[in-house]
Amino acid sequence: MLLTELLARNATNYGDEISLIELNPSVEDKTDLKWQEYELVEGGRSVHFRRELTWREFDDTANRVANMLRAKGIRKGEKVAILLMNCLEWLPIYFGILRSGATVVPLNFRYTSEEIEYCLNLADVSVLIFGTEFTERISPIKQMLSKIEQYIFVGMDVPEYAFSYEKENVKFPSDKPDVDIREEDDAAIYYSSGTTGFPKAILHTQSSLYSAAETEYAHHQQKKDDVFILIPPLYHTGAKMHWFGNLMSAGRTIILKGADPKWILETAASEKATIVWLLVPWAQDILEVIESGEIDLEHLDLHCWRLMHIGAQPVPPSLIHRWKTHFPHH
Numbered sequence: 001m002l003l004t005e006l007l008a009r010n011a012t013n014y015g016d017e018i019s020l021i022e023l024n025p026s027v028e029d030k031t032d033l034k035w036q037e038y039e040l041v042e043g044g045r046s047v048h049f050r051r052e053l054t055w056r057e058f059d060d061t062a063n064r065v066a067n068m069l070r071a072k073g074i075r076k077g078e079k080v081a082i083l084l085m086n087c088l089e090w091l092p093i094y095f096g097i098l099r100s101g102a103t104v105v106p107l108n109f110r111y112t113s114e115e116i117e118y119c120l121n122l123a124d125v126s127v128l129i130f131g132t133e134f135t136e137r138i139s140p141i142k143q144m145l146s147k148i149e150q151y152i153f154v155g156m157d158v159p160e161y162a163f164s165y166e167k168e169n170v171k172f173p174s175d176k177p178d179v180d181i182r183e184e185d186d187a188a189i190y191y192s193s194g195t196t197g198f199p200k201a202i203l204h205t206q207s208s209l210y211s212a213a214e215t216e217y218a219h220h221q222q223k224k225d226d227v228f229i230l231i232p233p234l235y236h237t238g239a240k241m242h243w244f245g246n247l248m249s250a251g252r253t254i255i256l257k258g259a260d261p262k263w264i265l266e267t268a269a270s271e272k273a274t275i276v277w278l279l280v281p282w283a284q285d286i287l288e289v290i291e292s293g294e295i296d297l298e299h300l301d302l303h304c305w306r307l308m309h310i311g312a313q314p315v316p317p318s319l320i321h322r323w324k325t326h327f328p329h330h
Contacts, residue, residue: 002181003209003244004062004099010250011059017252019055022088023267024257051088055250058092060174065096067172069127072150076101076179077186079123082235083107083116083130083138086255089154089165090234093129098187098206101179102127105189106235108199109133117141118198120148123189129165131155183207190237209244212237216245220275220307226251227304229267229276231259232312242277242309261285262295269300277309280319287322297326305329 010019053061074080080102084090097104105123107116116137120128121144128148130138132155142148142161151162158164187206191199216222222245230253232239246253254271256263259282268276278286289295306329 001210002098002183002206003187003213003247004095004181006210006213006247007055007059007062007095008176010055010247013055014250015056015059016054017250018052019058019250020053020088020091020253020255021271022051022086022255022257023263024049053088053092058095061092061169062095062099063174063176064169064172065093066099066177066179067175068169069097069100069102070177070179071172072127074100074102074127076181078102078127079105079125079189080127080129081105081107081120081123081125083109083111083128083134084154084234085109085131085133086230086234086257087131087154088255090255093154093165094234094240098209099177099179099181101181101185103186103189106240108191108193108235109233111137111199113137113141115199117144119191119201120145122201126150127152129154130162132157135159181206183210190235212241213244213248216242217248220245220309222246222249222251222275224250226274227271228253229256229264229271229273230254231256231264231282232277232279238312239277246275259285261289265289265295265297265300265302268305269302272301272304274304275307275309276305280310280313280315283308283310283319283323287319287326290326291322302327 069080080097082093082104094104105125107119124147126147127150129152152165153159153162154165183206185206186203187209188204190202190204192202193199226246226249228243228246228251230239230243234240243253254267254273256267264276264286267273290297
């Protein structure tokens with residue numbers, strides 16, 4: 001089975017239910033991209049801005065991305081890179097690339113221009129989908145990216161050498177493209193952190209992505225009513241493949257922009273989150289605001305929170321001990 005088939009199944013079975021929510025504490029242009037003002041907790045302690053996709057909208061958007069890429073000449077086996085901050089567009093673009101038959105290449109949003117150039121050329125990328133935050137890193141190296149045939153820009157102020165994702169994507173049908181994709185086909189190229197040099201490419205097949213979803217689902221036993229708060233970057237296998245379990249269960253996911261400990265706790269309370277993915281520094285920050293008295297857990301309803309994901313570095317035993325003191329059931 002293919003990972004994209006899980007998305008199609010969810011769209012069929014739960015089409016009108018919310019699949020993805022983006023919560024953003026600071027939106028400069030509130031008229032752009034259909035933001036809704038949203039009081040995060042009762043009493044308006046924090047105001048975020050919110051966008052949502054149903055499972056049907058998620059599936060339709062992925063199909064439009066796939067059809068757009070096919071119309072632009074991208075064929076099975078070609079490489080399409082994503083260079084975006086976490087956002088509501090990220091996962092539909094990822095699934096659209098998979099459905100087009102192309103191999104998706106997620107890039108670390110911390111890469112320098114030199115590292116971006118290296119990774120794009122190493123993977124023979126034909127199309128780069130990138131966001132506003134990266135224009136100043138792409139423009140200086142554009143002449144060295146001779147293999148890039150097309151640039152797709154997500155956001156306002158589209159560079160003259162790119163075309164607008166928002167304007168182009170809506171032109172294409174939401175029907176699933178007719179592409180013969182098999183489990184053994186290449187699906188994604190991820191890059192290692194590059195701690196001992198330049199990043200190293202790691203190839204995943206369609207079957208290995210689906211296997212990751214099965215493993216996560218079995219390990220953490222996600223259910224349909226699980227609500228997953230996702231904060232780590234989606235370019236990384238850790239964040240995305242933990243989320244794959246929620247894809248398999250058709251649970252709701254909150255893409256939270258920023259790691260302020262108060263935002264995390266307030267979001268968990270307001271959204272009745274059951275699973276929260278934290279890095280060690282974020283867990284430490286949460287403990288500090290609790291233990292300093294900056295936030296009172298008695299004023300937050302966190303009874304739904306059943307699981308904390310934590311990792312990406314050694315987890316101090318002292319952190320776990322402190323965490324269990326405040327959250328004995330997580």
